[in-house]
Amino acid sequence: MDSFSAHELIWTGSYTADSGGSGIGIGAVAPAADGTLRWLGVAAEADSPSFVAVHPSLAAVYAVAEQARTVRAYRRAGAFGLEPAGPAWPAGDAACHVAVDPSGRFLVVCCWGDGQVLFYELDAEGQITSRTAAAASRDPYGDAPGAQASGGGTPDREDPDRDRAKRPSRAHAALMLSDERVMTTDLGHDLLRIWNVRSGPVPGLDLDHEVVMPRGSGPRHLVQHPGGNVFVVTEYSVEVAVAMESPGSADFRLGHVGPATAGGALPGDAAAEIALAGDGRHAYIGVRGSNRIGVLQVVDGGTALRAVADVPSGGNWPRHHLVGNGWLHVAHERSGDVVTFPLDPESGLPGAPAGRLDVASPTALVPARAGLTRRG
Known part of the structure; x- marks a missing residue:
């Protein structure tokens, strides 16, 4: 189940005062000898760096500032510090996720507030050099009357736009696919969008095709299985869906859709992150509320x-969790901690909590070594 080495840094995203949180910026933690985490300190002060990503080959880190509507590059400084590398670049409203191309050519930022999917070109030093907006999403359900999500959850609370004639776009996460395309989720329009990367004088993203999810399901985060299929967790319906490549085509289609929990969704539940064990045999889904x-x-x-x-x-x-080296680390935004569980190597089940680390308003746990976040 190795996703990061036993002595490697893990960056923590956080919500700061501008988002009602108590964090200071990007934090740095590291596994102790017994697998639990220890706090190293604040790597860089920043306003609500709610998600973080790392360059595949350079000592560069990228973070969105959710309330400031920006994305910024940082470079490593000292044992665990980060310092800004260039100016903050404009993003969209509630920029909530950033992902880095495995070859280090570009970033993709998703914005929950206005639905924008943004492409940022990187130079050989890992600095941002240009910004291009991808095509805006169109609601595949149009003006159709509201309908319940296919799973449990609390539709009126978790998807207040479900019964409106027009539902806003809510881009939420990007995944770099193994075939060099990009897949993004649109939580508001119940869409998976698959993009080709455009090179040339104006690089960016060209829409290839879309996968329509059940209405009101709210696709949030996603991960690619070693076999090629993509697993998607839905925030509103608290389900997991499988996007599968169609026979004889590179297009994805919606396959299995099933519950994200054994006990079913409870009132007030909202699913968050999905992560895979390194061997691909188990998936772990965080459910807020219960x-x-x-x-x-x-x-x-x-x-x-x-x-x-x-x-x-x-x-x-x-809100977020990380699987690696036989451990599950869960970041709790509201209780301000990261709780560590050992994982049984055969059943994949977590054992009793092995440790708890105080971390102010944590929103993400991202290994500092490139290439590992894709494996869960």
């Missing part, structure tokens, strides 16, 4: 997932 981690077994060669157990996350509002 504060659980859903453990799912990957079955039928990665074409479906089966919920096998729910485990209390150990804190309040599990």
Whole structure:
């Protein structure tokens, strides 16, 4: 289940005062000898760096500033510090996610507030040199009357736009696919959007095709299985869906859709992150509200997932989590901590919590070594 080495840094995103949080900026933690985490310090002061990504080959880190509507490059400084590398670049409203191309050519930033998907070109030093907006999303359900999501959750609370004639676009996350395309989620329009990367004098993203999700499901985060299928967690319906390549085509299509938890969604639940074990046999989904981690077994060669157990996350509002080296680390935004669980190597089930680390308003856990975030 190795996703990062036993002595490697992990960056923490956070919400700061401008988002009602108590964080200071990007934090640095590291695994101790027993697998639990220890706090190293604040790597860089920043306003609500809610998500962080790392360059594949350079000592460069990128963070969105959610309320400031920017994205910025940082360079490593000292043992665990970060310093700005160039100016902050404008992003969109509530820029909530950043992902880096595995070859280090570009970034993709997703913006929850206005639905923008933004492409940023990088130079040989890892600095941002240009910004191009991708095509805006169009709601595939148009003016259709509202409908319940296919799973549980609390539709009126979690998707207040579901019964409106016009639902706003809510781009939420980007995934660099193994075939060098990019897949993004649109939580408001219930869409997966697959993009080709355009080179030339004006690089950017060209829409290839879309996968329409069940209305009101709210696709949020996603991860690619080693077999090629993409697993998507839905925030509103608290489900997991499989996007599969169609036979004889590079187009994705919607396959399996099933519950993200063994016990079903409860009132007030909102699913957050999905992560894979390094061997690809289990997936872990965080559920805010009831504060659980859903453990799912990957079955039928990665074409479906089966919920096998729910485990209390150990804190309040599990926004993000990381799997690696036989451990599960869960970041709780509202209780301000990261709780560590050992994972059984055969069943994949978390054991009793092994440690708890105070981290102010954590929103993301990202290994500092490039290439590891893609494997969960």
